[in-house]
Amino acid sequence: MPFDYITYLLSPNETKIVLLIMDGLGGLPLTADGKTELETARTPLMDRLATEGTLGRTIPVRPGITPGSGPAHLSLFGYDPIDYVVGRGALEACGIGIGIKSGDIAVRCNFATVDADGVLLDRRAGRISNSEAQPVVEKLKAIKVPGVDVEVHHVKEYRFTVIMRGDGLFSDIDDTDPQETGVPPLPITAKDPRAEKTAEYFRQWSDQAKAILADEPKANFFTMRGFATNPGLPSFPKVFGLRSACVAVYPMYKGVSDLVGMDVIEFEGESPADEFAAVKRIWDQYDFFFVHIKKTDSMGEDGNFDGKVGIIESVDQALPGLLDLKPDVLMITGDHSTPAKMRSHSWHPVPFLLWAPELVMPDQQTSFGERACALGGLGTFHATQTLPLGLAHAGRLNKYGA
């Protein structure tokens, strides 16, 4: 992690930093002369914070690159996602809240349909539903492989994950998905001799699974992709000197936070107010609070412009729950853009608001929105600079050099 210089400069302080992420916050106007979701939303509190604070925009990966949720969050946490690639198997496992330790091997699996000769007919087993897939996954949980502990977890619809834990396991194994039908799945092959033993464990598991699935009408086989272990990311709490808590509803974000060493907080409810109440309960025990709002992204993915506007407004209405805690630095942004117009993640720079009493250089912007942020005082910067900016405004960094 190229932040050795940050760790070296850390200065102890009692200050509190809140990073409030509205997932997929950035948007687009539906018409050429229209406003974005964030520009449309009535957000009197965020507009006040924008007036008192300063605005900018983040680039999550590189200009023009649309990030997935994993890389986008890693970037916000300071890990350049071009340098820190977290295997999809580990992300998938983290995504359902399964802890993966360094040396554990996780792999994403898709149920598939094969013919009598083992040739792939459907790489997603007719996109079978949760209720069809779950009993099949239950059967697979019975498989034992001598030498390793095996876990099997259903993820969603035709997707599941297999995790092996043991000594001397390595993830250098090729995908078995040929990415086309009309051919059999590929054999489980080690890319590196050191992973041969691991590949053999997965072959043994696969042979038993094949026998169990033989009579299934649709899910009579599977493919495996993204063999991965915990990449052993540098510890966020150590790099930035912050006792760090994750307050999130969805497993994926808890998983990424867990991978970087934050404490994942359990709490009841899933509204913004519930999340802010959870922050309040742990306020004295932590220095840094990552608070994640999922539904802005979900609404964007659904193409629901008004729904996304409504979520943003509901966050603004709940904000007093955070502001009453008197954070020293409050940063409000997204991990990436998810314009309702596109129904997908996008590459557009992400609106960013930094509020910190006294130490912020104000700009001339008075509302929180894409075009205000494009003229904001922080300029457009890489998302990995988020934490250094937060630390600086929290009085937690010494001077660099004499």
Next chain:
Amino acid sequence: MPFDYITYLLSPNETKIVLLIMDGLGGLPLTADGKTELETARTPLMDRLATEGTLGRTIPVRPGITPGSGPAHLSLFGYDPIDYVVGRGALEACGIGIGIKSGDIAVRCNFATVDADGVLLDRRAGRISNSEAQPVVEKLKAIKVPGVDVEVHHVKEYRFTVIMRGDGLFSDIDDTDPQETGVPPLPITAKDPRAEKTAEYFRQWSDQAKAILADEPKANFFTMRGFATNPGLPSFPKVFGLRSACVAVYPMYKGVSDLVGMDVIEFEGESPADEFAAVKRIWDQYDFFFVHIKKTDSMGEDGNFDGKVGIIESVDQALPGLLDLKPDVLMITGDHSTPAKMRSHSWHPVPFLLWAPELVMPDQQTSFGERACALGGLGTFHATQTLPLGLAHAGRLNKYGA
């Protein structure tokens, strides 16, 4: 230095470039609705230059990082201070105008008080004054060490520097300051076998010094920190193809200029007008003029908002002395921000003005200030890009590629 491409593109020209640094120029408003020091100052000439030219802001090190003066100037000169670390011993020596060549070893020393057993009682010898310290330093100048030339210079109060010059010297030596009292200073220990001979020279010097200081009431010993040599920075005049002069009052800035190979100009007086007069005298002999104004920073460090405003105004009033020389490119900026409100250096981006007749792309800004610069045509850029921008506007760079 990652500017090979610049050197390759250099095109001979007769043009003159002036880089006018007002140290610690960037500021903050004292109140939420207030103006910064630069925004407050009446600067009709700089405002005219801003109108005719273009504005922007520099990041000296990285977003959120507060730079010291050495790193901040290295960055303006094109040397990324994360890549080019100049040891504090060398900076301290340069700071008092002592030339350090590559292979010379300089170390910062603090007088200290120890008890009869050699245990540290005070790591700064009661912060003895200049008048107390100077005679003690004079005694130390008598010490000879066979095999090397030794220089001892008083720096300020309890601080002095020891410089050794000779063959085969290396600076890989641990600090002797234990950073606490109640223990003896650490022995002089080589970090690398190649520095063992150098460490032995310093041990011999230290043993003699100890005997000389034995009867001093306060300064009866010392600690040594930051053993360093001239880091052998790439030559600024060669990299950028500019006969380069430094016009500065304070030793530190002369020192950094000397380290990168500029000619340090001697002159009488210390007002902006005196400095600009010095530039006039050498105008025909150089292509590049680094002119350093110190007192903006001093006033900021003192928390003297109005004083800093006054210094900025005095520079504006003296500016005709520079403009009458008809520079082809005039860049006015700071090395970092020193808001009077904070009484210290800060991480905030630094206002930048580039004026060049004919070749500048004008922006819509008509005054020189933080918020105008945030909206300026050059955007926010790393300070290491200053010289390439200056060279381009001076017609000193060829096209890159066909």
